[in-house]
Amino acid sequence: MPSVMIRKSDSGALLFYVAKKDMEETIATVETDTAESWGGEVELTDGSKWYVEPISPPPVFPTTLRFKRAE
Amino acid sequence: MANLTREETLDLIQEVLEVYPEKAKKDRAKHLAVNDQSIEQSKKCITSNRKSLPGVMTVRGCAYAGSKGVVWGPIKDMIHISHGPVGCGQYSRAGRRNYYVGMTGVNTFGTMNFTSDFQEKDIVFGGDKKLAKLIDEIEGLFPLNKGISVQSECPIGLIGDDIEAVSKKKAKELDKPIVPVRCEGFRGVSQSLGHHIACDSIRDWVIGNRDGDDSFQTTPYDVAVIGDYNIGGDAWASRILLEEMGLRVVAQWAGDGTLAEIELTPKVKLNLIHCYRSMNYISRHMEEKYGIPWMEYNFFGPTKIAESLRKIAACFDETIQAGAERVIAKYEAQYAAVIAKYRPRLEGKRVMLYVGGLRPRHVIGAYEDLGMEVVGTGYEFAHNDDYDRTIKDMSDSTLLYDDVTGYEFEEFVKRIKPDLIGSGIKEKYIFQKMGIPFRQMHSWDYSGPYHGYDGFAIFARDMDMTINNPCWAKLHAPWLADQAAQSEQQEPKRASA
Numbered sequence: 001m002p003s004v005m006i007r008k009s010d011s012g013a014l015l016f017y018v019a020k021k022d023m024e025e026t027i028a029t030v031e032t033d034t035a036e037s038w039g040g041e042v043e044l045t046d047g048s049k050w051y052v053e054p055i056s057p058p059p060v061f062p063t064t065l066r067f068k069r070a071e
Numbered sequence: 072m073a074n075l076t077r078e079e080t081l082d083l084i085q086e087v088l089e090v091y092p093e094k095a096k097k098d099r100a101k102h103l104a105v106n107d108q109s110i111e112q113s114k115k116c117i118t119s120n121r122k123s124l125p126g127v128m129t130v131r132g133c134a135y136a137g138s139k140g141v142v143w144g145p146i147k148d149m150i151h152i153s154h155g156p157v158g159c160g161q162y163s164r165a166g167r168r169n170y171y172v173g174m175t176g177v178n179t180f181g182t183m184n185f186t187s188d189f190q191e192k193d194i195v196f197g198g199d200k201k202l203a204k205l206i207d208e209i210e211g212l213f214p215l216n217k218g219i220s221v222q223s224e225c226p227i228g229l230i231g232d233d234i235e236a237v238s239k240k241k242a243k244e245l246d247k248p249i250v251p252v253r254c255e256g257f258r259g260v261s262q263s264l265g266h267h268i269a270c271d272s273i274r275d276w277v278i279g280n281r282d283g284d285d286s287f288q289t290t291p292y293d294v295a296v297i298g299d300y301n302i303g304g305d306a307w308a309s310r311i312l313l314e315e316m317g318l319r320v321v322a323q324w325a326g327d328g329t330l331a332e333i334e335l336t337p338k339v340k341l342n343l344i345h346c347y348r349s350m351n352y353i354s355r356h357m358e359e360k361y362g363i364p365w366m367e368y369n370f371f372g373p374t375k376i377a378e379s380l381r382k383i384a385a386c387f388d389e390t391i392q393a394g395a396e397r398v399i400a401k402y403e404a405q406y407a408a409v410i411a412k413y414r415p416r417l418e419g420k421r422v423m424l425y426v427g428g429l430r431p432r433h434v435i436g437a438y439e440d441l442g443m444e445v446v447g448t449g450y451e452f453a454h455n456d457d458y459d460r461t462i463k464d465m466s467d468s469t470l471l472y473d474d475v476t477g478y479e480f481e482e483f484v485k486r487i488k489p490d491l492i493g494s495g496i497k498e499k500y501i502f503q504k505m506g507i508p509f510r511q512m513h514s515w516d517y518s519g520p521y522h523g524y525d526g527f528a529i530f531a532r533d534m535d536m537t538i539n540n541p542c543w544a545k546l547h548a549p550w551l552a553d554q555a556a557q558s559e560q561q562e563p564k565r566a567s568a
Contacts, residue, residue: 005355019267019352022120022454046112062359 004050007062014061016044033058041070074421074446075487077468080105084470087482095124102473106465113458119473120454122260128477130497131451135159137265138254139222141349142273145169145300145325146333147179148217150209153186154202154234155224159256160186168514170304171327178215185209194226199237206241206249217330218248220272228255248330250276261452261474262427263348270352273333278357280334292318292387293339297354297365298346298429301326303519308526309345309370315401316380316394318387324350337361341386343368345522348428348457370522371430371530372437373406402524410440413531416539418442420490423483425449425475425498426512432461434493434512437521441531446487449475477501491538506546508537 005017006027014027025048031040032054039054049070059065075083084103088096101118110116123129132140135153140163143151153160165182173179187205189198206219219241221234234251242249252272254265281287294313299306306326313320321339322332336342342354342365354365366386368379377399384395420443424431431448438445448465449472450457458471465471470483477498484492484502492502493512502509510516510533518533520526547554 005359007355007358017355019355022456024456062355064359 001066001068003064004067005062005064006059016042016050042067074444075468077105077107080468080470083483083486086486087479090478095127098124099127099476099479102475103479104471106462106467106469106471108462108465108467110462111459112455113462114455116462117455117458117471117473119450119458120260120263120452121474123474124476129451129474130477130495131260131474132262132265133256134254134258134262134265134268135222135224135256136163137262137267137349137452138252138269138272139163139265140167141262141300142266142269142325143220143222143252145171145181146220146328146330147171147173147181148215148329148331149220150180150183150185150213150216150218151220151222152202152205152209153184153224154198154221155187155189155226157186157188159224160184166514167300168302168517168519169326170301170307176213180213180216189224189226194230197230197232198227199232199234202232202234202237203241206237206245210245216247218250220250220252222252223255225256228253228257248277248280263452263454266349266428267352270350270356273353274356277330277333278337278353278360281337287335287338289338289340290319291340292391293321294318294341294343294383295322295324295332295336295339296320297322297324297336297342297344298348298350299323299326299522300346302513303515303517303521305520305522305526308520308523311525312370312376312380312398312523313343313383316384316398317391318383318394324353337363339363341366341383343383345370345433346429347460348453351456369433369436370526371434372440372527373402373410373524374440375433375436376524376527406524406527409528409531413535414442416535417531419444420538421446421487422491422493423447423470423487423489424492424512425451425472425480425494427451427495428453428457430493430512432457432464434521435464437527437530438534440527441534443491443534446470446489447472447483449473481505491534504546506543508540508543510534510537 002018007015009015015024016027017024025044025046027042028045029043037054037056038058039052042050050067051070052065052067088100104117139151161184164184171179171181175182187201193201221238238249238251250272254268258264299309306323310320322336342363344354344365344367347367357363358365369375380395384392422438422443422445431450435445447470491508493510495511495513499509515521521530
């Protein structure tokens with residue numbers, strides 16, 4: 001359950017940053033990304049999948065969330 | 072010597088790895104790579120931020136070095152106690168040349184060494200009482216200090232002293248920030264974790280001090296310079312450019328910085344990061360908590376400076392954008408003259424670098440402005456995000472080496488035969504004795520500044536002074552004079568200037 005900081009990159013994409021793992025990846029797809037909630041399964045560009053309970057209303061980025069490994 | 076092709080570089084790496092035992096070979100192979108600009112993510116080609124192998128010669132530092140030496144040390148109006156045995160503080164005292172203005176010992180303390188000088192009885196009975204006494208003594212002798220940080224050395228963590236409790240108690244008594252920093256040297260694999268711990272301690276103990284206090288008059292053009300340690304005056308050479316384009320520099324982290332500047336940083340509009348490795352942590356925190364965006368910039372060499380000034384200006388309105396153009400135009404004649412003078416003397420020279428946090432990639436542009444080429448680069452303690460940024464700056468099929476060992480570096484140099492090596496004091500004398508021009512790129516070889524347009528002139532002069540120094544041809548042993556003369560004929564004479 002790493003703490004993940006999600007922030008917007010210059011190009012507008014969401015970045016998935018895990019300080020402890022020294023990992024910064026771009027988020028490819030998010031399961032739920034609507035006006036009401038944000039979250040569910042998140043897939044990164046490197047192919048790994050992570051899960052966070054959908055948050056409602058959607059969080060304001062940058063923010064830190066606790067993710068779980070999906071699969 | 073012509074540049075190596077990709078295959079030749081790969082062969083070179085294999086050849087150098089040959090002497091290691093099987094296990095060590097496998098491990099070290101992951102840290103050596105040939106640059107390939109088509110790779111997006113460095114983790115596909117190079118492993119970094121791993122423990123150094125026992126038995127190899129590494130030049131890495133420890134977490135205490137990262138915290139006390141790099142992040143906290145330059146904050147000039149605080150007293151940084153090296154809490155533990157006397158050596159750590161004494162051997163790291165004032166070695167990094169973080170310049171500052173102030174009266175040392177009265178209102179600034181940058182080059183002084185404060186230590187609790189642990190003895191056997193402190194290890195046995197604990198050192199908390201000693202720390203409390205030390206803080207009282209500091210307050211009596213140096214009443215103008217603005218705060219105190221307690222930088223733990225290894226034994227503090229090992230014996231389990233509660234420096235947090237002492238700090239809290241004393242902070243209340245003295246009504247000054249006293250920051251316990253858990254940067255024991257054994258933590259992590261290099262000084263890099265020390266940077267992180269130090270940034271976290273600033274986050275926890277300092278950055279929120281002025282939350283809810285709006286007495287500070289802000290402007291729309293407030294910025295903070297983060298990760299510039301004012302080595303040889305670097306931060307000053309950077310700061311004037313930002314001020315000339317119309318920005319107001321509220322804080323310098325940490326070179327020539329003060330505690331008040333750090334406390335005011337959450338009020339700025341933009342954080343400008345020079346050393347990404349050591350201070351991205353705190354910038355990310357400020358982005359999350361205060362919504363302050365951050366960006367990286369590079370003030371080495373006119374090409375990168377102009378690029379960075381325009382990038383910074385793009386975050387502000389037209390007056391600043393016009394200001395950036397004005398600054399670039401103002402210095403154009405100055406840097407053109409520098410290039411005109413030194414480029415013919417340095418054109419085509421090949422450089423190998425091996426430094427710390429940002430220079431292995433940031434100085435590439437400055438060398439290229441002088442017509443030089445960087446053929447190998449590496450970091451002592453970088454993480455993969457640093458290599459992500461490096462791959463784009465280096466040409467294809469150049470060497471990348473992470474946490475290079477003394478042996479590997481020597482062998483690479485023997486084969487690649489660069490015209491200049493930029494690294495630290497630990498490498499300096501080996502390569503000078505091999506007859507290869509060398510500059511220290513940590514401390515600018517006691518010169519500097521190298522940042523900004525003013526710094527570029529000094530940078531160019533220093534590189535010329537080193538490479539074209541006639542002494543390098545004289546470094547052969549007399550009984551090898553015949554061989555030396557032969558190789559001298561084959562190679563173009565270095566001291567042709």
